[in-house]
Amino acid sequence: MRYRIKAKDMQQRNFVVTVILVLSVTFVSAQDKFFTKNGRISFVSKGNIETITANHKSVTCVLDSKTGVIQFSVLMRGFEFRKALMQEHFNENYVESDKYPRSEFRGQIVNNSAVDYSKDGVYEVKVKGKLTIHGVTREIENDGKITIKGGKPHAASTLVISLSDYKINIPGIHRDNINNTVTITIDCPMEPLKS
Amino acid sequence: MRKLIVCLALFIPVALLAQEEDLLKQVEDSANQKRYVTAAFKSSRVINGHSMEFIGKGVLDVRILHRFGPVNSGIKEFFGLDHASMRMGLDYGLTENLTVGIGRTSVNKEFDAFVKFRPLRQSAGEGSWPFSLVWVSGITLNTMDWVDEERKNYFSSRLGFYHELIIGRKFSDKFSLQLAPTFVHRNMVPGADDDNDTYALGIGGRLKLSKRIAFVVDYHPILAGRAPNTKDPLSVGFDIETGGHVFQLHFSNSAGMNEKEFITNTTDDFWKGDIRFGFNLSRVFTLSRRR
Numbered sequence: 397m398r399y400r401i402k403a404k405d406m407q408q409r410n411f412v413v414t415v416i417l418v419l420s421v422t423f424v425s426a427q428d429k430f431f432t433k434n435g436r437i438s439f440v441s442k443g444n445i446e447t448i449t450a451n452h453k454s455v456t457c458v459l460d461s462k463t464g465v466i467q468f469s470v471l472m473r474g475f476e477f478r479k480a481l482m483q484e485h486f487n488e489n490y491v492e493s494d495k496y497p498r499s500e501f502r503g504q505i506v507n508n509s510a511v512d513y514s515k516d517g518v519y520e521v522k523v524k525g526k527l528t529i530h531g532v533t534r535e536i537e538n539d540g541k542i543t544i545k546g547g548k549p550h551a552a553s554t555l556v557i558s559l560s561d562y563k564i565n566i567p568g569i570h571r572d573n574i575n576n577t578v579t580i581t582i583d584c585p586m587e588p589l590k591s
Numbered sequence: 592m593r594k595l596i597v598c599l600a601l602f603i604p605v606a607l608l609a610q611e612e613d614l615l616k617q618v619e620d621s622a623n624q625k626r627y628v629t630a631a632f633k634s635s636r637v638i639n640g641h642s643m644e645f646i647g648k649g650v651l652d653v654r655i656l657h658r659f660g661p662v663n664s665g666i667k668e669f670f671g672l673d674h675a676s677m678r679m680g681l682d683y684g685l686t687e688n689l690t691v692g693i694g695r696t697s698v699n700k701e702f703d704a705f706v707k708f709r710p711l712r713q714s715a716g717e718g719s720w721p722f723s724l725v726w727v728s729g730i731t732l733n734t735m736d737w738v739d740e741e742r743k744n745y746f747s748s749r750l751g752f753y754h755e756l757i758i759g760r761k762f763s764d765k766f767s768l769q770l771a772p773t774f775v776h777r778n779m780v781p782g783a784d785d786d787n788d789t790y791a792l793g794i795g796g797r798l799k800l801s802k803r804i805a806f807v808v809d810y811h812p813i814l815a816g817r818a819p820n821t822k823d824p825l826s827v828g829f830d831i832e833t834g835g836h837v838f839q840l841h842f843s844n845s846a847g848m849n850e851k852e853f854i855t856n857t858t859d860d861f862w863k864g865d866i867r868f869g870f871n872l873s874r875v876f877t878l879s880r881r882r
Contacts, residue, residue: 429614429617431614431617431618433618456615456618456619458614458615458617458618459614460612460614465612465614467613467614467615469615469619471624473626478877479650479877480646480647480648480649480650480684480877481646481647481650481835481875481877484629484630485834487629488629488630488802489802489803494764495764500615502615567803569833569834570834573834589617589618
């Protein structure tokens with residue numbers, strides 16, 4: 397009689413302990429999300445007679461280290477060119493930033509489990525997701541690097557795109573000035589996101 | 592069994608978190624940042640008069656304007672193309688909101704210089720402002736020989752001045768409109784009863800037809816102090832933009848290329864068909880690094 401009651405108590409206690417453990421897993425907010433609003437993105441177009449570059453210093457990037465979800469948001473008007481007129485043409489005639497103010501990438505680090513976010517080091521990663529520029533969304537896959545330093549991730553990557561894939565048209569007269577193939581360099585050191 | 596279901600239910604929130612969440616929403620707030628409206632007009636001139644646009648800091652704008660003779664002067668004059676007057680000028684952007692310029696017109700061998708300043712700029716987003724306010728002040732200098740050398744002629748008689756306040760707004764990607772009350776003062780006028788002061792209202796409009804071509808209208812009805820026998824200058828034309836050049840091709844009843852000249856010396860009537868072909872050519876050079 398006494399033995400059975402003891403077993404029931406044990407089961408109940410075990411159950412309560414399990415529930416508490418499960419709840420604690422769902423509610424823990426460890427440093428698992430990182431972000432920046434000052435990420436840097438630059439791009440280069442090497443035309444036959446002209447090389448065009450622009451820099452952006454206010455890119456938003458968010459990374460969830462637990463799931464590997466990584467997202468970027470770029471305000472197109474934030475790209476800075478050396479020539480004022482070039483910047484105006486970029487916005488008015490090419491990316492049409494009044495119509496499409498932001499470009500975005502929403503994706504996933506495919507091999508996120510290979511990255512140890514608590515251990516300093518350089519981790520080669522593969523990223524897959526949806527890139528939206530000029531209102532056109534495409535699935536892309538690209539290589540990148542996550543560098544962990546002091547527990548903070550630094551995302552870096554080089555991406556090559558074709559402007560025509562995103563319906564950005566270069567008129568015939570400018571074919572020698574602007575290359576349809578553009579190289580984009582991403583450099584985003586991140587801080588923990590306090591949620 | 593019930594315990595099993597409860598345990599499973601506790602794991603469902605964790606499973607949902609594994610789906611892609613909108614991380615960006617958790618950090619975004621600058622979706623509606625203030626930004627200045629650009630490219631209301633493709634050029635710093637509507638056609639004849641100044642537009643609300645500026646050329647940018649460290650930028651030099653080389654401008655060549657041509658005005659031909661009246662088209663209705665017939666085939667012998669090659670529809671006016673045989674007679675051309677020209678203005679060559681340089682505009683320089685000292686800051687994003689301050690431009691200075693000089694020029695010389697073949698008509699009256701007249702030099703002109705101006706200062707253009709923008710105290711208020713149209714902006715969108717947070718704290719937006721609906722229009723741009725631009726002030727232009729200019730001076731003209733006629734360097735022709737005196738008609739009568741025997742008379743006591745004063746240097747100051749060669750001078751003219753103009754001041755205008757431009758109120759402009761880019762209404763949409765395709766349409767911009769500006770109003771510019773303008774004041775012109777001529778130190779010396781031809782007739783004793785002529786007004787030295789003339790008031791006009793500049794009306795400039797642009798309709799963008801494609802990414803690189805726009806239709807432009809530049810009209811200055813005279814409000815007061817009209818010079819005798821002069822008409823209101825009206826120009827209509829197209830702006831064509833290619834890379835660093837802007838070509839403005841237009842028809843106008845006025846041959847003057849600075850404010851004093853086209854407001855006080857337009858003798859042809861647009862509506863009677865006394866119009867002339869002309870073009871503005873503008874090429875910008877970036878002289879100094881912005882960043």
